[in-house]
Amino acid sequence: MSGFSINWLDLREPADMAARDKALAAQAIDYLHTVADQSPLIVDLGSGTGSTLRALTSLGAQQCVWRLIDHDPALLNEALRRHGQQEVIEDYEADLLDVDALPLGAATLLSASALFDLASADLVDHLVEKLARQATAFYAALNYDGRTQWTPPHPFDQQVLQAFNADQRRDKGLGPALGPQSSAYLQQALERAGYHVQIADSAWDLGPNQHTLVADLIRGIKSAVAEGYSLDPQALDDWETFRLANSVNGRCVIGHLDVLAFPAKTFR
Ligand SMILES: C[S@@+](CC[C@H](N)C(=O)[O-])C[C@H]1O[C@@H](n2cnc3c(N)ncnc32)[C@H](O)[C@@H]1O
Structure with missing residues (x-):
């Protein structure tokens, strides 16, 4: 099991969709329809x-072949259940750690969100090297960038954020995680491999109508930092109580970045 439940993914998806940079997504879609002779993969x-x-389909991607790769069969089955009738889907259960075994051949675009x-940095280096060799374009949306801003503020926010961002670097199954540095690292690796890279802001701006997601985030952040970061337990409890009490009327901005990269020979 991956630890990512269907419920959690469904809860965050409207915020992701609202935050995703539409101009970058439009360029990715335009690229698909321009470079591929037949159905883009x-x-x-x-x-x-x-x-x-x-x-991408709601933003205009058409007649694509979607090769979905995940190590969680329950998530892949759900994707097939939702879209198997309307879209051409090839589902692959695989561990992303084994980059050499991933079925990347003939891909027009490598995507992720x-x-x-x-x-990890090693995974990115290895993947980018493979993509560059086959001139596959790259689109990775919604990479957390380390910004979290709460309204109203609380005196413990900064300490919690520092601990949370440190926790984001922990190994979550894909090697020592890049966490908030991921977009900057992707940019460097892709540019080194000759790609033209663009980065756009895709921050979540969560208001009262997303208080369920905000409450989940607060509990998740607390649980991530409760051990190993020397935070005072009482101060952390107080912070959680304050944050939950304000989740219905407050705001929360969580920084993300989208990365789009075209291989040099197709960059227009
Ligand atoms: C944060 S979720 C994002 C899912 C989806 N892209 C979305 O935006 O809703 C991360 C995804 O990566 C998958 N994943 C995590 N570690 C993996 C691994 N080692 N191999 C394959 N998939 C993995 C999880 O199962 C999960 O579906």
Whole structure:
């Protein structure tokens, strides 16, 4: 099991869709329809239940072959259940750690969302090297970038954020995670491999109508930092109580970045 439940992925998806940079997504879609002779092949890594498929098809991607790769069969089955009738889907149960075994061949675009902050520098280097060799374009949306801003503020916010961002670097199954550095690292690795890279802001801006997601986040952040970061337990409890009490009327901005990269020979 991956630890990513269908419920959690469903809860975050509207915020992801609202935050995703539409101009970058439009360029990715335009690229698909321009360079591929027939049906473009999109390989979506860490696909979950098909969030990237839903986002790009709703923004205009048509007649694509979607190769969804995840290590959680329950998430892949859910993607097939939701989209298997309307879209051409090839589902692959695989561990992203074994980059050489991933079925990346002939991909027009490698896509991902909410994935690369979990990945290690080694995984990115290895993947980018393979993609560059076959001139596959790259689109990774919603990489956490370390910003979390709460309204109203609380005196413990900064300490909690520092601990949370440190925790984001922990190994979550894909090697020592890049966490908030993921987009900057992707940019360097892709540019070194000759790609033209663009980065756009895709921060979540969560208000009262997303208080269920905000409450889940608060509990998740508390649980991530409760051990190993020397935070005073009483101060952390007080912080959680304050944050939950304000989740219905407050705001929460969580920084993400989208990365789009075209191989040099196709960059227009
Ligand atoms: C944060 S979720 C994002 C899912 C989906 N892209 C979305 O935006 O809803 C990360 C995804 O990566 C998958 N994943 C995590 N570690 C993996 C691994 N080692 N191999 C394959 N998939 C993995 C999880 O199962 C999960 O579906």
